[in-house]
Every structure is written in structure tokens, then in C-alpha cells.
Amino acid sequence: MQSITKNEMKIFPPFKEDIVTKDNWFTSQKNLQRYCHSGELSPSRIIWRGNQKPTQLSYAKDQLDLEKINDKNGESVLAYLERTDTDAFLVMNKGKVVYEKYFNGYRSYETHALNSATKSFVGLIVSLLADEGLLDINKKSSFYIPELEGTGLGDGTVQQLLDMLVPVKYLEADTPFGIGRGTPIFIATGSMPKPENYNGPENLYDFILSSKKDKIPGTAFYYENGQTETLGWIVKRLTGKNIAELIQEIIWSKLGAEENALMQLDLIGTDMASGGMRATLRDLARFGEMMFNDGYYNGQQIIPEHIIRKIKKGGNRNYLAESNHSHLSGFSYHNQWWISHDQFGGYSALGKFDQRICIAPKADTVIVKLSSYLSPSSKETNACQAIIEYLVKE
Known part of the structure; x- marks a missing residue:
């Protein structure tokens, strides 16, 4: 039987300040490193x-x-x-x-x-x-997902989505990580907790449906996750x-x-x-x-x-x-x-x-x-x- 030897000393249970959670993974270099190395925070x-x-x-x-x-x-x-x-x-x-x-x-x-x-x-x-002919890249996304009719993301073609050419806007949400267009998707994916009085999307489908048109699709590059x-x-x-x-x-x-x-x-x-x-x-x-x-x-x-x-x-x-x-x-x-x-x-x-x-x-x-x-x-x-x-x- 192979002997068991000590490696890096770890405390079990860990100290509270050493536990990485959805509230703190983005708050320090140490916590981010643990987040990137481990997929344990999310299913x-x-x-x-x-x-x-x-x-x-x-x-x-x-x-x-x-x-x-x-x-x-x-x-x-x-x-x-x-x-x-x-x-x-x-x-x-x-x-x-x-x-x-x-x-x-x-x-x-x-x-x-x-x-x-x-x-x-x-x-x-x-x-x-x-x-393979299962998809026409020149058709609007709402052709394949009728629920997207009238949303910002529903107005772009598949090719425009592929090239990030569908400029859209989202609800801004106040969180510990600031205010910005990227924040709601972290909440929608469950990667960070909901802030108080949050009334935005809580899953990816609702996030997509919440998109609002910003500019005419195909006229500007706008890199973001919803597309x-x-x-x-x-x-x-x-x-x-x-x-x-x-x-x-x-x-x-x-x-x-x-x-x-x-x-x-x-x-x-x-x-x-x-x-x-x-x-x-x-x-x-x-x-x-x-x-x-x-x-x-x-x-x-x-x-x-x-x-x-x-x-x-x-x-x-x-x-x-x-x-x-x-x-x-x-x-x-x-x-x-x-x-x-x-x-x-x-x-x-x-x-x-x-x-x-x-x-x-x-x-x-x-x-x-x-x-x-x-x-x-x-x-x-x-x-x-x-x-x-x-x-x-x-």
C-alpha cells in the first residue's frame, strides 16, 4: 500500500474567509483563481x-x-x-x-x-x-424561435448573431460587482446571487427575451453574451x-x-x-x-x-x-x-x-x-x- 504523505496544509473545515462562494468569487485574485480551477459553484x-x-x-x-x-x-x-x-x-x-x-x-x-x-x-x-441544410443563416432568429418576435435579439439574422452584429440593451442591475449590461447574465446563469429588489431575468431564456433593440442589426459590432x-x-x-x-x-x-x-x-x-x-x-x-x-x-x-x-x-x-x-x-x-x-x-x-x-x-x-x-x-x-x-x- 502506498503511504499517505502530507502535501499543502489545508484546514478542514476551512476558515470562513477561505470559502469561495457566488458572493465573493469575483472579489479577489485568490478567489477568482479557485473559481477558474473548480466548477463546484454551479451545476x-x-x-x-x-x-x-x-x-x-x-x-x-x-x-x-x-x-x-x-x-x-x-x-x-x-x-x-x-x-x-x-x-x-x-x-x-x-x-x-x-x-x-x-x-x-x-x-x-x-x-x-x-x-x-x-x-x-x-x-x-x-x-x-x-x-447540412438544417439552418438558414440568412433568416432572422425569430423565424426559428417565434417567442423572440419583438425582442432585440429576435430582429437579427443567424449570421448577424454569429458575427456579433445585433446591438441590444438589457436591464441594468445593481450588484456587488457594479452596474452594467453584463451583470444580468451572471444572475440569469446563477453565477452570482440576486441583489435586493431585483426584478430581472433569472434564467438564460428570460435573459434573451429581455433584450431590447439598440441599433439596426448589421450596422455595428456589439460583442456580448446574449447573441x-x-x-x-x-x-x-x-x-x-x-x-x-x-x-x-x-x-x-x-x-x-x-x-x-x-x-x-x-x-x-x-x-x-x-x-x-x-x-x-x-x-x-x-x-x-x-x-x-x-x-x-x-x-x-x-x-x-x-x-x-x-x-x-x-x-x-x-x-x-x-x-x-x-x-x-x-x-x-x-x-x-x-x-x-x-x-x-x-x-x-x-x-x-x-x-x-x-x-x-x-x-x-x-x-x-x-x-x-x-x-x-x-x-x-x-x-x-x-x-x-x-x-x-x-
Whole structure:
């Protein structure tokens, strides 16, 4: 029998100040880290990995020394990772892992919150349904969900929702985390408690139905969660399956993933399409490699190649440049992916607190960053770019 040894000293039961709850997970770096590492605060649905053996990741003999790679501001990539509260970081180049490291007690087999990087998975599902003729992207969402007639989100087409071109407004709610348009969805998903005298949506369907028109759909880029949640509702209405099931059937069970992924649910069991997925670093690297290979991975074409090609073409750069995401100079947003339009053909799935799945086709590179960064800067992209440029020169 293996002996049991002490590791990090923990107190059972924990001190009150060490307990992470829905009231305090967003109030400190320490609590946010625990929230990102653990899915225990909210109910979740399993995205099964399937019964096949995991695909083996190949590791390069010579691993990158990130302390010796500096960005254009002179900061080393390793210093950047530490400064931005990185939990796990992996770089693949030419099909091989050239760097993999875990921080802050995060383990390779633990799932990590993807937050809005979840949107990119939903974009693939919607694109595939359209490709199979089950969905017309040029029809309004209210065509598929008649209940949305007269709402802000019901007036946009499926393609406009995919590209975040349906500007809407929501009820503002006063909470411990401030007042703002993003707040009601945290209440609707059950991620934070209701404030006193709150009279807004308490589940994702009511959140979508509460949307009000702000501008004419198709005339402005407006990045927010309700548009992806609307896509999730359309997909469920058409297929009779939840988002977790579809990601499992179409993507996860075919990758040869090592671990199950998870999907956060609201209080009535609705998948959080806009930001509820959790997965491990290595499995996200496998997903990134699949995208890099134009949908082909593990001996099969998981996503049709032309769907990936459409993503890489990108969307309207002028709309994004005129939005509150203008700091992403030269970028566009298309089919729930961020497109950089750089010399490496880069595109990414990005999530709150600095989650990144970056694919650089012309540099043969995939980078995955999982973080618990409470206050990310709008310009935290230099380090990944520095790695890509370094690898291209080697």
C-alpha cells in the first residue's frame, strides 16, 4: 500500500474567509483563481470524451526557453505568464509540443473555465448545422424561435448573431460587482446571487427575451453574451439536443481527448453557450491542432475544411474598429472567432480572465493559455506574437 504523505496544509473545515462562494468569487485574485480551477459553484453537464484511446501528443526534444524570448516591450514571455496569473500554458509548433507548464497548483487533468472561448465551439456547431441544410443563416432568429418576435435579439439574422452584429440593451442591475449590461447574465446563469429588489431575468431564456433593440442589426459590432445564447437556443430548438451533447458528438468524442469536458448550467438546467465550457490544457491543444489542420485530426475530418476556411476569411474590420474593441487593431470577428488578419493568418478563441486558443496557420503554431487574470489589459497579445515570430525565425 502506498503511504499517505502530507502535501499543502489545508484546514478542514476551512476558515470562513477561505470559502469561495457566488458572493465573493469575483472579489479577489485568490478567489477568482479557485473559481477558474473548480466548477463546484454551479451545476454542470459532462461532455464525454468517448471510449477511444487518447491521441498521443508528440513532444519536441528541445523545449522553448520562454525566459529568453522577449516581446516588443522587452518583457520576457515567462515574466508575462507570471504577471498575467497564468494557470497553464502550452505551445505546439509543427505538430509537436515545444512548451508546457502549469502554475498556481493547477494540474494537467483538471478542467479550467474557458469563459467566452466557449463561443467558438458554438460557432462551429451552428456552422455545421447550416452546412447540412438544417439552418438558414440568412433568416432572422425569430423565424426559428417565434417567442423572440419583438425582442432585440429576435430582429437579427443567424449570421448577424454569429458575427456579433445585433446591438441590444438589457436591464441594468445593481450588484456587488457594479452596474452594467453584463451583470444580468451572471444572475440569469446563477453565477452570482440576486441583489435586493431585483426584478430581472433569472434564467438564460428570460435573459434573451429581455433584450431590447439598440441599433439596426448589421450596422455595428456589439460583442456580448446574449447573441451566442440565442444561437444556443436555436440549435436546441432545431436538434432537440443541448449544446454539451452536440459538442460531445461532433467534436469532443472524436478528438481522442484525455478527459471529459464540462458545461456550466443555469438554475433550470440550460447550457451556458456564451461561456460555460471547461476543459484541460492538453485537450484544448488537441482541439487547436484540429483547427490548424482545417478540421482534420485523429485520422478523420471532424469539421469540414470549408467551414474553417470561412472562419479564417474573417468579417467586417471597420465595424470592429469603430467599437469598444478598437484596441484589437486590424481584427475582425466572424462565426464566433476573433480573426487577426496578420501575416500568419492568425485567429483565436478568447475568454474572460485571459483564456486563449490561438492558431497561426502560416507559422505552424498553436498556443493555449488558461488564466485567472482579474484585470487583463486590452493589449496583452504581445507575448504570444513574440513566440510565433521567434518560431518562424528558427
